Amino acid sequence: MHDYQQQFIRYALECGVLRFGEFQLKSGRTSPYFFNTGLFNTGAKLGRLGRFYAEALIQSGIKTDVLYGPAYKGIPLVSATSIAYAELTGSDIPFAFNRKESKDHGEGGTLVGAPLAGNVVILDDVITAGTSVRESVEIIRAAQATPAGVVIALDRQEKGLDERSAISEVEERYGMPVVPIITLANIIGYLTENARELPGVLEAITAYRDRYGV
Numbered sequence: 001m002h003d004y005q006q007q008f009i010r011y012a013l014e015c016g017v018l019r020f021g022e023f024q025l026k027s028g029r030t031s032p033y034f035f036n037t038g039l040f041n042t043g044a045k046l047g048r049l050g051r052f053y054a055e056a057l058i059q060s061g062i063k064t065d066v067l068y069g070p071a072y073k074g075i076p077l078v079s080a081t082s083i084a085y086a087e088l089t090g091s092d093i094p095f096a097f098n099r100k101e102s103k104d105h106g107e108g109g110t111l112v113g114a115p116l117a118g119n120v121v122i123l124d125d126v127i128t129a130g131t132s133v134r135e136s137v138e139i140i141r142a143a144q145a146t147p148a149g150v151v152i153a154l155d156r157q158e159k160g161l162d163e164r165s166a167i168s169e170v171e172e173r174y175g176m177p178v179v180p181i182i183t184l185a186n187i188i189g190y191l192t193e194n195a196r197e198l199p200g201v202l203e204a205i206t207a208y209r210d211r212y213g214v
């Protein structure tokens with residue numbers, strides 16, 4: 001595990017973003033851990049999160065014309081990352097996000113921000129079964145733009161629609177890379193070294209991984 005990954009796990013624990021317990025996921029699975037980026041909920045916390053994302057994007061080398069954040073949690077992610085990206089690189093990339101419900105007055109529609117054009121990189125918090133990314137790809141393609149990659153905070157390393165990982169499915173189906181800041185394996189590595197801080201958690205996560213992991 002890289003130093004920045006260890007720092008990111010500590011940071012997520014400090015902010016209460018990475019939690020242990022019993023959580024119902026969008027996929028219907030019941031998970032013993034949850035990663036809620038909505039709890040990076042102050043300016044300073046969100047600013048630091050944006051720097052982690054921007055650094056992951058820069059290191060990935062993905063050619064990026066527009067950043068896209070799916071509602072709702074993708075909205076602060078794309079805002080914070082575009083600010084950090086401009087500060088780190090001097091390149092002022094446009095960004096956009098969607099509404100979950102279409103608006104029928106004013107400017108109307110579901111897309112807000114810059115027009116989707118060229119290579120569009122999706123920023124989301126987690127990929128579990130891949131539903132959210134599939135929806136984002138459809139929105140980007142409908143705008144005649146190209147989905148160029150995905151940056152996420154956590155790869156939960158779970159099965160998607162079949163026995164493959166949701167991320168491999170996305171990478172193979174759309175021919176674009178998925179870049180996580182951390183993975184479930186990093187969390188398990190952290191818990192293995194710090195098991196005494198959190199009794200029982202490692203066992204519960206290992207059992208969950210045996211059932212849904214890849």
Ligand SMILES: O=P(O)(O)OC[C@H]1O[C@H](OP(=O)(O)OP(=O)(O)O)[C@H](O)[C@@H]1O
Nearest residue numbers: 026071072073126127128129130131132
């Ligand atoms: O890979 P998947 O199975 O799609 O699961 C992951 C998605 O689920 C959550 O979104 P949700 O739609 O719950 O929205 P939110 O951003 O409004 O919390 C999460 O923010 C991811 O986008």
Ligand SMILES: O=C(O)c1cc(=O)[nH]c(=O)[nH]1
Nearest residue numbers: 025026034035036126128
């Ligand atoms: O699969 C999900 O719904 C999900 C998992 C997770 O860890 N965090 C989150 O916000 N959603």
